[in-house]
Amino acid sequence: MTKLKIKDEAALINIFKTISWLDHKKWNIEDNHNFVNFYRDDLTNCEKILTHWICYITDRQMPFEIVWDKGGYVFSELIYEYSRNGLTPKQILDNHYEEYSDKGEKRFRFKSNNGIIFASRYVTDDYQNILQTLQVLDQEYNRSIVKFIINIMQKFQDKNDLLIRIACGLHLLTYQLKNKKANHDEIITIIGSDEQFESKLNEFKRTSTNGKKRLWCCVRDYKKGLYHEIFINALKEVYPDSTAGELINRWKNLPMDQIELPGDVWNNSPLFRDNLFKNVLDLENVPNTWGMAKIIRELYTQLNSKNEIDNFYPEQFDITFDFVPRMCNKKLCNVCLFGRNGVDSICIPTEDKYCPVALLSCGYVFKCNKHTCLLKENISKGICNGGLR
Numbered sequence: 255m256t257k258l259k260i261k262d263e264a265a266l267i268n269i270f271k272t273i274s275w276l277d278h279k280k281w282n283i284e285d286n287h288n289f290v291n292f293y294r295d296d297l298t299n300c301e302k303i304l305t306h307w308i309c310y311i312t313d314r315q316m317p318f319e320i321v322w323d324k325g326g327y328v329f330s331e332l333i334y335e336y337s338r339n340g341l342t343p344k345q346i347l348d349n350h351y352e353e354y355s356d357k358g359e360k361r362f363r364f365k366s367n368n369g370i371i372f373a374s375r376y377v378t379d380d381y382q383n384i385l386q387t388l389q390v391l392d393q394e395y396n397r398s399i400v401k402f403i404i405n406i407m408q409k410f411q412d413k414n415d416l417l418i419r420i421a422c423g424l425h426l427l428t429y430q431l432k433n434k435k436a437n438h439d440e441i442i443t444i445i446g447s448d449e450q451f452e453s454k455l456n457e458f459k460r461t462s463t464n465g466k467k468r469l470w471c472c473v474r475d476y477k478k479g480l481y482h483e484i485f486i487n488a489l490k491e492v493y494p495d496s497t498a499g500e501l502i503n504r505w506k507n508l509p510m511d512q513i514e515l516p517g518d519v520w521n522n523s524p525l526f527r528d529n530l531f532k533n534v535l536d537l538e539n540v541p542n543t544w545g546m547a548k549i550i551r552e553l554y555t556q557l558n559s560k561n562e563i564d565n566f567y568p569e570q571f572d573i574t575f576d577f578v579p580r581m582c583n584k585k586l587c588n589v590c591l592f593g594r595n596g597v598d599s600i601c602i603p604t605e606d607k608y609c610p611v612a613l614l615s616c617g618y619v620f621k622c623n624k625h626t627c628l629l630k631e632n633i634s635k636g637i638c639n640g641g642l643r
Contacts, residue, residue: 259536277570290326299488312374343388386436463547511567517547521574529640576616587641596635
């Protein structure tokens with residue numbers, strides 16, 4: 255098995271600490287989140303969670319603002335109807351899906367009842383993923399993705415890889431198509447069979463860092479931030495008694511390090527990866543097939559026994575979604591917390607003001623806390639090779 259060579263372990267630990275610091279600021283301040291544009295205010299928490307899941311299905315290679323705004327509006331209306339009337343999943347989905355002509359070309363899009371339209375980049379593929387999801391939930395789980403998750407939690411409650419099993423189940427629910435077509439009967443059979451599920455789980459673990467960005471984003475969202483609170487309230491909707499308390503405690507205690515980094519163009523950007531790790535890793539011996547999700551998982555595995563990184567886990571590197579376009583793409587190396595100046599030129603500790611380092615680096619808004627701030631020690635200064643040539 256390939257093992258990455260770490261050239262500067264102390265610097266790598268400081269990178270992990272800094273990334274963890276930024277991630278904590280992102281997820282603990284409400285202003286730092288994007289919210290689905292639900293079409294009405296009285297959706298249940300379970301309906302909101304399923305809407306969120308459907309939105310992420312379509313979140314590919316297009317501005318996420320459009321997905322959460324127009325897509326969120328259309329899909330929340332669809333899910334509201336799905337949860338409350340007797341039509342089949344296909345009938346409900348087809349009521350919100352239409353063919354249209356674009357310069358003589360036949361195209362498809364999703365639509366609301368009042369004319370809001372949303373055409374995802376891979377709309378016909380997304381249709382099949384959504385259809386399979388709705389059909390499986392309809393047949394076995396009272397049309398609730400939260401009940402689906404609870405079923406896996408209860409079935410495998412004694413397993414130490416429970417969060418990975420939940421992720422595998424969600425992947426089967428939506429993405430395990432047959433010849434690119436929805437195939438809900440087979441999925442229900444797999445999930446109901448211990449032997450078949452374990453086989454799919456082993457396959458899932460081998461490929462957990464490949465092509466599963468949206469899946470890991472969803473699992474992450476249900477573990478922290480605004481959607482975590484919605485998910486917790488959804489558990490209470492399903493079990494409005496003492497059972498909910500047990501489920502909530504179990505969910506909150508599932509280890510975050512079982513979530514993979516959602517690999518994307520930002521954390522795989524050579525401007526970020528090759529400069530930040532140039533003097534820290536032996537980059538020449540990184541396998542060509544490895545993206546950042548695989549690299550960070552391997553580094554985490556090597557350093558996991560060290561107390562210095564006990565607050566870090568691989569998914570936190572997803573702050574690059576905010577960091578890279580603001581800093582690396584604009585070559586702002588002279589004011590980068592990983593650059594030659596570190597935070598010296600931008601950190602002005604003032605308790606009643608917002609932190610300029612997090613605001614500049616990632617757009618995160620939170621009040622300065624100079625007495626407990628990790629970055630005032632300048633632990634990330636000079637690590638990145640960008641701007642030093």
